Every structure is written in C-alpha cells, then in structure tokens.
Amino acid sequence: MLIEERHRQILDIVEERKSVTIQEIIDKLNISESTARRDLTVLDAHGQLIKVHGGATALGMNYYTKDDDVSYRQDLNREEKREIVEYAATLIRSNDFVYLDAGTTTEMLIDYITEKNAVFVTNGTVHAKKLAQNGCRTYILGGELKVATEAVVGAEAVAGLEKYNFTKGFFGTNGISLQKGFTTPDVSEAMVKRVAMKQCDDCYALADSSKFNHISSVTFADFEKAKIITTSIKNEEYKKCKNILEVNKR
C-alpha cells in the first residue's frame, strides 16, 4: 500500500472519530507498530493531526480526557449536528444550484452530500476545497478573506453574490430568536449571509438546540426567512412554528 493511502486512511479515522489509538491503527491497517508511529509522527509534523500519548487526536479538538462532562457535551452537540446535516444533505437534488454558507456546521454537511449533479457556490475556502474534492462543481465567492473563519466577506463578496440565483441555500447561525431572528457576532459575515439569503429560493438554517433563544450582535434575517433544520426542540414557543423541521425526534 502506498504511504499516501495509509496516511489518508489514518486521517479519515481521526476525522471521523476525532481520535485514534496506535493499536487501532495497527489493527485496521495491518501494519507494524513502528510504521504506525512513523505515520503519526509525519502527519503530526504536517499539522494534519495531533500526536498524543497512545495515539492521536483530530485538529481543533480541545480534548479534555479529565473532564467527562465537557467531552460528553461536545459529543452530544456533534451527534445532534450530524443528524441535522445528514437530513440537510438529502435536500440537495440533481440540478440544484446551492449556496453554502461558511461555518463548521455547513462544513460538516459537505461530508454527507452524495448528489454530484448539483452546482455549489460558497464563501468558505475550506468548504470550496472539500466540495471540489468531493467531485462537485464548485464556485468560490471573490473578496476579502477573513482570517479567523476562513470565509470570504466584504463588499466584493456581496457584489459577487448578486448575479446568482440559487435554488437552495444552507446557513449556519449563532443565535435564533423569535424577536431578533437569526443573529451572528460579525457584521461583515452578516452582510454576506443577508444578501446570499435574498438570492435563494429556499433558505435552510442548520441549528442545534443550543442556538435557540440565543441572540448575537447582528441580525442577518428575520425568523420567518429561513426553514430551520434542528433536532428535538425543548422550548414550547418554537414547537408551533411552521418553518421548523425537526429531524429524528426522540
């Protein structure tokens, strides 16, 4: 097996499960301990995962082995998100022209997209890359790159958006409230979201339960503007809203 293949497989496991032990790698890939270690060392050196005692973890994971409560909660949100994006992915059909907002939830969505006969536009550089690798026809918005979120924002991005007419759009959000609608902490990202929404026939907001009744600094859409895809809603006042799609109720 090619080294690159092996590395790819290790990264896939880590990506999926967020961590892996040396032993798991040895068993799954049928390689020696030495090789497994060497692989982790180079992958770590390339910043593709983080080598830890006994194995490795995915990037960007604040991994608290000590604090069970925290990791449990993280996992819960992750599972919730997974259900949401899994459903959202089924909404994408042949010949759709889809806008994909930057953000971690929409990024997760990409992994579940199976429809190859749709065209995508996004303002997230990582999103664009993943979509393209996925075999999707992908366009990225032009404009200023915001370093923190690796998203394209600003006047140019907004102007670039106006020529598109999307059949569907998928958006992340920081807060949802009946009064203030959809909110996010960043003004420039809000502008892009706002215009992008205007260009979509159908807007979908992907939101786990933690987002409800939370208000961030900038509103980018009224509450009715988008269909909300979420899992189980606790709050009664949202129960009766027509634009909420509850997936996989338990």
Add this chain to the structure above:
Amino acid sequence: MLIEERHRQILDIVEERKSVTIQEIIDKLNISESTARRDLTVLDAHGQLIKVHGGATALGMNYYTKDDDVSYRQDLNREEKREIVEYAATLIRSNDFVYLDAGTTTEMLIDYITEKNAVFVTNGTVHAKKLAQNGCRTYILGGELKVATEAVVGAEAVAGLEKYNFTKGFFGTNGISLQKGFTTPDVSEAMVKRVAMKQCDDCYALADSSKFNHISSVTFADFEKAKIITTSIKNEEYKKCKNILEVNKR
C-alpha cells in the same frame, strides 16, 4: 501501444482510484518497470498526477506538500526555489497591491513575505489562507475552483481580475522559451494568468533552472512580458536577456 494511450490509461486508473502503484501499472498495461516509471515521471512533470514512492496519486488529494517537511534532501530544485522566492519577497514593499498566482513556487514565496502593509489578491485558495494567516490583507478571486491545483479559474475569475490594477504580480510557470514565451499545461489556468499579467505594472515569473527551454501546451505570455527571477542560468542564449534577474550566482 501508443505512448499517449498508455498515459491515458494510467491517468484513468489514478483518476478512478485516486492512487496507483508501479506494480499495478506494470501488470495492467503489460509494460516494463522502467517504462512505467518513465511514464509516471512525465505525467508528474506535466502536472497530471503526483509521483510518490511506490506509485502515484491523483492531484488535489490534499496530501501534504513535500516541501515543508523534513525530507528536503531529494528535491534539488528546492534550494534553488528558496533563493528565488526569498529574493522575490524583498520586492514587495509598503503599499504594493500584489497579485499572487496559484502554484507551489508562489506558495513558497508567502513564507518569506515580511511586508505587512501590502494588499494581496490571489486565485489560490491555499495561498489566500496562508496570506491571511500571515497577517496580510488578502482578497481571493471568485470563480470556479479547479480541484487539481486548488486554484480559481474560468470566466468569472477573469472578469473579477479586470477591476484590479496591481503594482506587482508574481507568477509560476511550467516552461520558458524564447520563441514560445511562458507556457503551462492547462488552458483555463493560462487564461487567468494572461489576464492577471495584463493588470500588473510589473510581472515577475519565478522559475528554477529546469523551466528553461521547456514548452508546455499553452502560452500565457510572451517572453518579454515578465521579469524572470531565477538562479544560475546554464544556457548561453538566455544570459544576454535583459529581463532575467539572476539571484545568488555561485
């Protein structure tokens, strides 16, 4: 069997399976090891796949770029490239408005840029990301994302370029020749390069010695159009060219 047919078949396998071993090629195409190797070498040189130990992988697979890891030893061009980009970086001054072409050499350039008071535009998603992380004000071109090179290409990218007026532009190239000028294997990338060059006051082509007297399929600029930054030139006919900047002669 025709060479082209063999190459086509190899590319098909790589495209389909994302990687291939030398042994597989030998078996499937019934050719000798040398020929298989030779084929991979030229396909790699043409940027149609990536040659790795034991075989080859498809482009754009996000495998680490061998550049920034510990194995500098084998890449003879690396040191040459380093000198080239180190010099190129000094050309970027305060208030410059710089276009940075996609490609591995220009990507390397980013690491040496110290001027934070310049603004950058690029069509490479990785380039944009690195520039932004570097603390530079960065814009990315909008348009279709080509998966192989992770570069933005196509009509939209070209249109987006036309509004900019750059003070300087840095370009990679696959081939340089006196007659055919600067050449690259891909048509859509050539289009972008061509227009970008038109928008720059000063164009710089970064080229290690292996690029000279090499001709790829598409010309994107005449020989005189750009200043060429390179190391020691072997070929006498280029020695007298005014637009060649030889750095760090030894």
Add this chain to the structure above:
DNA sequence: ATACTATGCTTATCGAAGAAAGACATCGTC
C-alpha cells in the same frame, strides 16, 4: 518513605525487501 519491579509508551537502530535512478543493450522506424 524509599527502593524495586512491572507495565505501557516512545525512540533509536539495523537488516531485509523492494523501489528509484542511471547505464546500457535491443528493436523498430525513418
């Protein structure tokens, strides 16, 4: 408490297998 031992993880080193690269011979085409 101190020292000893066991355990699990890590790193270093070495020989074997096999891959890469270069030199050279062969074959067919012009």
Add this chain to the structure above:
DNA sequence: GACGATGTCTTTCTTCGATAAGCATAGTAT
C-alpha cells in the same frame, strides 16, 4: 546508420518491521 522508445541490469536509497533501549507511571515490598 541515426534516433527514439523500450526493456534489462546494476547501484543506490527508502521504507518497513523487529528488536532493544530509554522513560515515565503506578503498584508493591521493604
């Protein structure tokens, strides 16, 4: 016969797996 493409052979490098050595941590006996 010159040339380009291909195959064969040899030399040199990589990679892999195994083993041994180094190092912490936890447990145990003194």
